[in-house]
Structures are given as structure tokens and as C-alpha cells.
Amino acid sequence: MTRLNRVATGVATLVGALLSAHAAKAQTVMCNDTTTLPNPIILTGSSAFEATVKQFAVKLSAETTPTSIIYQVPGSCSGVANFSAALTGTAHYYTLDTTMTPPAVVTNNCTFAAGQMADVAISDVFLTSCTNVTPPSTWKDVPGPVQAMLFVVPKSNTTTQYLTAAEAEDLYGCGAGAGIAGFDQLGGIWCRDQNSGTQITIAKNTGLDPAAFVCTSAGSAGTGGVINGVTMYATPAKAIGFIGADAYDPQRANLNSLAFAGFGQTQAYYSDSGPSTADRRNVRNGHYVIWGYEHMIATVDSSGAFTNPKAANFIGWINGTKTDPSFDAVQVEGAAGTIPTCAMSVQRATDGGPLSCYAPTDTCNCAFEAAITKTTPANCPACTGTGTSTCTGGLSCHHGFCE
Secondary structure, three states: OOOOOOOOOOOOOOOOOOOOOOOOOOOOEEOOOOOOOOOEEEEEEOOOOHHHHHHHHHHHHOOOOOOEEEEEOOOHHHHHHHOOOOOOOEEEEEEEEOOOOOOEEEEEEEEOOOOOOOOEEEEOOOHHHOOOOOOOOOEEEEEEEEEEEEEEEEOOOOOOOEEEHHHHHHHHHHHHHHOHHHOOOHHHEEEOOOOOHHHHHHHHOOOOOOOOOOOEEOHHHHHHHHHHHHHOOOOHHHOEEEEEHHHHHHHOOOEEEOEEEOOOOOOOEOOOOOOOOOOOHHHHOOOOOOEEEEEEEEEEOOOOOEOOHHHHHHHHHHHOOOOEOOEOHHHHHHHHOOEOHHHOOEEOOOOOOOOEEOOOOOOOHHHHHHHHHOOOOOOOOEOOOOEOOOOOOOOOEEOOEEO
């Protein structure tokens, strides 16, 4: 296929440890060492969601009664499969380096002791999309914030600005032989694996089988492996991959995201309102279609109540149903690059499925955009409390802004 030289519509230093501010610390810590890691909550699953999890982790670890987040990131469906088994190997925990300006989150390693189980599994996709797992009736799938998945190329590649669903289908269905946009070297076409929620989400939006991608897999290196592979490929114009949007934002100096035209769309859209903006407007309004919810899987009793208080707390913090005086989940997620559902105007019931309108009761568009752009949006006056007492013109106070 010959690619036309078209421009996408925006409405229409090499990196070592790319997903952390510093490389993981060298010393060995046991994950069950409650002196170093008090009140641990153990997670397993999506590497795409780690950029958001680590921001919650440093907030929770700074509490008067600290909570430690321990996260093993084998990928979405692999993590779900691990949920019912004792975890082995190493996982991550997170600390804040206040000597940096601004303070930076450090990713550290700990080693599991025998018999340690996960409290929550994290997946980029619905349980029904994980074909390697037959979930028992005691598992509950709780959708959380929205994550966009992006095709990315090295920063120096300014020629390739977008992909269509048909082009992506050819590229990852046939590999280098498809010749899409000049990506004709298999070593430069990066992907994950069939149990990766990122890859499943891409597959669901491009008509592909997630087990049949023709590409160079990052394997156990996960999202970081794709970023390293694309960024460091010897021929930058031949390199492409896909990652979560929250992992892309810190890599904007090294990568470009591509706009995407889904099946039936006549224009390609960035996930944001433009290539150099971070606001996720085109995800939130339904124009950019490669997205899904971050799902949290935990055990429940016959009444649907969580059997594990740690799981209930974590899910509550992520979804904002458990409030904390020291942070607002909307601001944490916005700053990390994922989208709380209160900032969405569309929804979907299946991975890659049709979109329908969504009108959240407690809207948070202003707070989300202020957090992700670090600038107060126009027409978003500040307020305090809730209700209409500090807002005018029929607006109400939501998360610090009149909407």
C-alpha cells in the first residue's frame, strides 16, 4: 500500500529508565517488610497504568498513617491470571525524591516472600477480553478511569503524523511487508503480547487478533520496553509502537503520538486537541476511539461487597468514592494523564465497542483540564465547597471549579 503524504487533523537525550524519574534502587527489599513498606496493598497487572498508580502511591505513603502500594506489572491479562495464585519474583514500590525540582517519583524493587497474594488485579480491558482466564463468580470487575492507547514514533519522525484503522490493521497484521508509511523493518515495529491490555485495546479498534500481531514484542519489559525500543531504534523513521497515554506524556521530548482515524471516520484525531497539547479532549468527546477503562478486579461476597478491605480502599481512592483530605483523585489522575470518568462525555460497554453519550452527575471537566494542562481553563471560575453557594449563572461547584 502506498501512503499519501497527508497531515492529520488535530480536532483534527536517550532514556535509560524511561518510566521512572530514576533507575530502581539497587538494594533488595522484601515486599513483606512492613518497616519499609507499612500497610501494603499489593497489585498485579497493567504496565500501562503504572504511571498513574505511582502518583497515588506517593500520596498514600505520605499520610499520617501511610499506605504502601506494591505493584507487579506483567501486563493486564497476565496480572488477572496471577490474581488467584501466590506472586513470585519482584515488584515495584514508589518513593518521592524531594531533592529534585520538581520532586520526582522513584521506582524501587522489592522481592516477594513465599505465599504473598495480590489484593487487586489491574487490567486495561474487561475480564471478558482476557481469554487466558475463566473468572470465578467471586471476582468483581470495577471500571475505573479512562486510558487512551497511542501509536508513537521517535521525536525526529515528523513525516508520519497519523494512521488509519485500515493501515494499522495492515501494519500489525502483515508486519514489515505491508510497507505502511515506510515501516518496512520488522525490528522497528514494536508491540506487546496477546495478554497485554494495550495490545488487546489496539486489536479491538483495528480488527486484529491480539495473538496474531506481526512485530517485535517487548515481552516482559512491557510499556518501558516499547518506549526504549522505539526511542533507541537505529533508523528512527522505521520505528513505531503503541503505549498508554499516561506513559506517553512524560516522553513527549522523545516521542510523537500519531493521530488515528477509526473505521468509518473521515479524519484522523489526536487523543488531545492537538499534537503539542495534553487535554484528552478528543477522547472525552468521542472523536479519538482507541481507549478503554482501567479495570480493578477484586473478590466479593454473595452480596457483591468486597471481601478484602485493602481492595475496597484502593478501588475507592482510584474512583473517588473514598475521599481523602490530602488529595482529590481527579487531580491525581489528571496530573498523571488518565481521565476520571467524571470528565467523559461518552462511554462504552465493551472493549472497542460503540460509544454512547454519558453525563456524569459530579462533572469534573474543569478540574481535570487544570490538572493535566497545569493551567486553569477558560470559563472555569474557582469555587469552594459544593453546590451553588459560590457559583453564579446556574453553575455549581465541582472539585474546586464552577461548572
